[in-house]
Every structure is written in structure tokens, then in C-alpha cells.
Amino acid sequence: MILHRSLLVVTLSLAGLAALPLSAQERVIGLEARQDLGLTVYQNGLTQVDEVRWLPLVEGENRISLTGISNQLVLDSVTLGAADDLALVSQSYLPANLTRSELLKQAVGQRVLLIRDNPETGESEQLDAELLSMADGMPVLDLGDRIEIEPAGRIALISLPRDVPGGLRAEPALTLTLDSQRKGSGELPLTYLTDGLGWQASYVARLSEEDRLSLVASVTLNNQTDVAFQDAGLRLVAGEVARTQMPRPAMLRASPSMVADSSEEQKMGAPVSRTDRYVYTLDGTVSLQPGEQQQRRLFALQDIEADRLYRFDGLATAGGGQPDRPVSAGLHLAFDNNGDNAQPLPAGTIRVYDRSGEKGEAALFAGEARMDHTPEGGEVTLRLGEAFDVSAIARQTDFERLSDESFEAVHKIVMKNARTAEVEVEVTGSMPPGARILEESAESEAEAAGRPVWTLEVPAEGETTLTYRVRVEQ
Incomplete structure (x- = not known):
């Protein structure tokens, strides 16, 4: 007869468990003793946790076991708040072993x-x-x-083991050895860093027919630790912080997590510049369960002047290699982060919806792009995809070999516009070292070394031709 294997379980005696002390004079301080909690969350998955717990102390050595601490804490980042009569002697992180x-x-x-x-x-x-x-x-x-x-x-x-070093623990715990010069109950301010808790910004932009932009910024918080953070004050730091790879405590196998998506508008104070980064402080508190993703609205900016840009990147070259078939222009959206309501924009993904269609039509998703950190007064340019109604074809029309190390070539780029309105088009070049433009039908500007840029007007349902002669001396 074939036996179907069932999941093995361990039967525990609660009475036996209660009889086992963790260790001599060690006191367990759980979340019920937490007086205050604050999270400072960075965009690279790092968080600074500041909390205060109420605990009893005896004069001399105290062994305190704190539960509800992140399993991804950076152990050597644990520090106590300033106190002349209380010193941190040692700390260790012990995983749950009542498993x-x-x-x-x-x-x-x-x-x-x-x-x-x-x-x-x-x-x-x-x-x-x-x-x-x-x-x-x-x-x-x-x-x-x-x-x-x-x-x-x-x-x-039949019985629980009684010689387990450190005792049996139903939860992971941060164990502190404290040297106290006083006795009695008091507050323990504690700060530590943890991985597994981060945030990312995202934006929804709506573009009107008049090329006016509204921008709504949201933040997505992601808690990949195994603990809940309840009723925490929240600060978000825009900008990266340097880190070294440090060993972390042994992690437990993740249990099935509760994943939740929610969107809630959160009032936010103006960002404050600190240590070359911007800190956003949200009013109220936030609660995050293990594995939860939570989205909150940060701010909204209205009536931003924007420009639709049509750009052919690298189409102009010094030698051959241009496509012999039409290519579509890249559609870009550009705007300046200025004005009365401007503020620093954290890096994130912007999703653009175009409302320039017929009246009554739903807005059309026009594309998404990644935006870098943008300060006030900065410029934002987003590539949203291709504009099929603005195209170009490039051909080499003449070539002359001057020597073994130099040549001249003539190129022609014809741009066509199928739209019913005139468009402005940028054509960028990709030139090798030693290239020099001798003649051009429109004046170019140097965007960077070897990258000339021509800006041209292409009439509605018409075309514009760009020609240039380039000499290359290697």
C-alpha cells in the first residue's frame, strides 16, 4: 500500500514553554511598550528607524530583549539616544527558534x-x-x-528542550546588554538602520490640447521586512546615500506575506534641503504590514507649460550607414520645473496621458519615461516613443577620398510631416573625432563633442531638407 506523505507538525506544550526562562534576568520588551515610532525612508531600500520604548531598569547590568525589530536590521547601526546614565555594552540579533x-x-x-x-x-x-x-x-x-x-x-x-542557548523564542529579538547607573522605569530611545523598506516616486501627467501639463506625484512604500510598522511618523529622503556592504543577522525564511495596494492622499510639508538631499515630511502617521505595498499621493502641480519635441537622434553621420528607409521621429515632452508652485522632483517614472483628442474622448496613454532627480529650475525631457507622422530619410549624396586619413562627404536628410500643423524637429548628429562640418543648409549648435544639433521647421503636410558637407581627418 502506498502511503501519502502528510506535512509533519510539532506538538508543543504551552505549560512547558512558559516554564522556560529566556536567560537569567533577561526581560522581554514587546511592541506594547513602544511609545513613539518614526521612519526615515530612502529610495534605495534603506530606512532609519527611530523609536522609543518604556522599560524597567535595575542599577548595573540589564539584559533587554526587544521584539518587533526588523529582521533586516544593520546590527552595528544600533545606537541609543543620548543618556549619561545608560550605556550600550553589546547587542545581538537572535532569530526565532520556537519553530x-x-x-x-x-x-x-x-x-x-x-x-x-x-x-x-x-x-x-x-x-x-x-x-x-x-x-x-x-x-x-x-x-x-x-x-x-x-x-x-x-x-x-515528548518534552521541550531545556538546554537551548539563549532559551526558546517565538519571535526574533534584538538583545541589548545595558549598563545603567539608575533603577526604575524610563524611556529607551533607539535608532537603527534596516534594509527591506524603501520608496519610489511615480507621476501621472495629463497633457491638454494647448500643451499645458498637470502633474500628480505619488509615492509607493514597500515593506519587505517581516515586521509591521504601526502608526509611524514618515519622512522620505530623495537622493542616494553611500553605503558599504555590511553583514546582517541570519534571516528567517520569509512566510507568506500580506500584500496590499492602496492609494491615499497624504498632506505633505514643503521639502527641506538637508545634507545635499531633500526631505519630505508627511503629516499624520503610516502603518505598513509585512510585504505590503502602499501608495500615497504627495503633491500636485497644475498648468505647467510643456513642449512636444520631435527628435531624430544620431541620424546625421560623417560616413555611410544611414538608413535607406524612412525612420520615425522620437516624440519627446519637455517642461521646466519652475514657477510659484515648483518644488524638487524626486526621481521616478512619469506616465503621460494625452487629452488633445476629440471632445468627450478619454485621455490616451502616450507613454512613460524615467525622470532623474530634478531641482527647482531644472529641465525635464521625456522620450515617450515614436511619432509616426513625422519621419525622415538620410542619404549620402557625394563622397571624396582626400588621402588615406581624410575624406569629405555630402549628406541629405529629408523630413516629412503628415500632421495638419507645422512641427519643430531636432536632428542630432553622431560625428567621429576629427570631423568638421564645412557647409550646412541650416546652422547647427554643438550639444556636445561630436554631437551637432539642427533645429528645423517642417510645414504641415510638407517636407524640409537638410544638407551638410563634412570633412573627417583622422
Whole structure:
């Protein structure tokens, strides 16, 4: 008969667990003792956690076990608030060990029970066994007359292990050894850094027929730690901070997380410049569950003057290699971050919706692009895709070899506009070192070394031709 393997479980005695102290004079301080919580969240997945807990102290050495601490904390970043009569001697992060796998590891070499259900009668039978091994997480049992590897059924412990270093813990804990010059209850201000909690900005831009832009900024918070942060004050830092790779505590296997998406408007104070970065402070508090993604609206900017740009990047060259078929212009949207309501724009993705269609039509998604950090007064240019009604074709019309190391070439670029309105088009070049433009039908400007730019008007349902002669001396 084939036995269907069932998931092994560990039966625990709550009375036995309560009788096991964590360690001598160690006190567990849970989230119920938290007085205050603040999160300063960076865009690279790093967060500074500032919290205050109420705890009892004895004069001299105190061992405090704090639960509800992120499993991704940077251990050597733990610091205490300024206090002349309280010093941090040492700290350690201990994972939860009151788990199936950890308890079975501690029970290796001990007598256990293997419980099986008879599928025909529904009755359970208990078999005495010795747990020989938990290598690779696989139970190996000695049942007296045979050895079973990963047997079907449930394994029950007859008693809880009592010689576990540090005691049994149902939750991970940050254990602090404190040296106190006073006794009695008081506040413990604590700061630490943690990975796994970050934010990203995103924007929705709506472009009107008159090329006026409205911009709504949102932030998406992402909690990939295993703890909840309840009723926390929130600061968002725009800008990267330098980091070195530091070892973190051993992490537990992630349990299935609760993922939630929500969007909530949050009033935000004006960003403040600090240490070459901008800090946004949100009014009220935020609560984040493990695995939760939460979106909040940050601010909205209205009536921004924008320009639609048509651009052919790298179409003008010194030699051959131009396409012999029409190429579409890249559609760009540009605007200046200035005006009375301007403020620093954190890096993020902008999604643009075009409302320039027929009256009553829904706005059309026009594309999305990544925007870098943009200060007040900065310029933003977004490439949204291709404009099929503005095209160009480039051809080399003449070539003369001057020497083994130099030549001259003549090129022609014809741009066509199928729109019913005139458009302005930019044509950028990609020239090698030693290239020099000798003649051109329209004046160019140097965007960078080897990158001339021509700006031309193309009439409605018409075309414009650009010609230039270039000499290359290698």
C-alpha cells in the first residue's frame, strides 16, 4: 500500500514553554511598550528607524530583549539616544527558534512520538521512535525494527528542550546588554538602520490640447521586512546615500506575506534641503504590514507649460550607414520645473496621458519615461516613443577620398510631416573625432563633442531638407 506523505507538525506544550526562562534576568520588551515610532525612508531600500520604548531598569547590568525589530536590521547601526546614565555594552540579533525545524534539530538523539492516522478506521496510532537526524531538514527516525526517512505522519515531542542557548523564542529579538547607573522605569530611545523598506516616486501627467501639463506625484512604500510598522511618523529622503556592504543577522525564511495596494492622499510639508538631499515630511502617521505595498499621493502641480519635441537622434553621420528607409521621429515632452508652485522632483517614472483628442474622448496613454532627480529650475525631457507622422530619410549624396586619413562627404536628410500643423524637429548628429562640418543648409549648435544639433521647421503636410558637407581627418 502506498502511503501519502502528510506535512509533519510539532506538538508543543504551552505549560512547558512558559516554564522556560529566556536567560537569567533577561526581560522581554514587546511592541506594547513602544511609545513613539518614526521612519526615515530612502529610495534605495534603506530606512532609519527611530523609536522609543518604556522599560524597567535595575542599577548595573540589564539584559533587554526587544521584539518587533526588523529582521533586516544593520546590527552595528544600533545606537541609543543620548543618556549619561545608560550605556550600550553589546547587542545581538537572535532569530526565532520556537519553530518546527529548530525544535526538531534540538530533539535529535531524543525519544519522540510518530503519530499516524489509519485511513480506513480514522483512528490514530502512536509509535515510539528516536530522532536520529535532521540533516538537510529531513527527519530520520529509528522505530526499533526499521529506520524511516522522512516518514509519513506527525512527529510529536515528548518534552521541550531545556538546554537551548539563549532559551526558546517565538519571535526574533534584538538583545541589548545595558549598563545603567539608575533603577526604575524610563524611556529607551533607539535608532537603527534596516534594509527591506524603501520608496519610489511615480507621476501621472495629463497633457491638454494647448500643451499645458498637470502633474500628480505619488509615492509607493514597500515593506519587505517581516515586521509591521504601526502608526509611524514618515519622512522620505530623495537622493542616494553611500553605503558599504555590511553583514546582517541570519534571516528567517520569509512566510507568506500580506500584500496590499492602496492609494491615499497624504498632506505633505514643503521639502527641506538637508545634507545635499531633500526631505519630505508627511503629516499624520503610516502603518505598513509585512510585504505590503502602499501608495500615497504627495503633491500636485497644475498648468505647467510643456513642449512636444520631435527628435531624430544620431541620424546625421560623417560616413555611410544611414538608413535607406524612412525612420520615425522620437516624440519627446519637455517642461521646466519652475514657477510659484515648483518644488524638487524626486526621481521616478512619469506616465503621460494625452487629452488633445476629440471632445468627450478619454485621455490616451502616450507613454512613460524615467525622470532623474530634478531641482527647482531644472529641465525635464521625456522620450515617450515614436511619432509616426513625422519621419525622415538620410542619404549620402557625394563622397571624396582626400588621402588615406581624410575624406569629405555630402549628406541629405529629408523630413516629412503628415500632421495638419507645422512641427519643430531636432536632428542630432553622431560625428567621429576629427570631423568638421564645412557647409550646412541650416546652422547647427554643438550639444556636445561630436554631437551637432539642427533645429528645423517642417510645414504641415510638407517636407524640409537638410544638407551638410563634412570633412573627417583622422
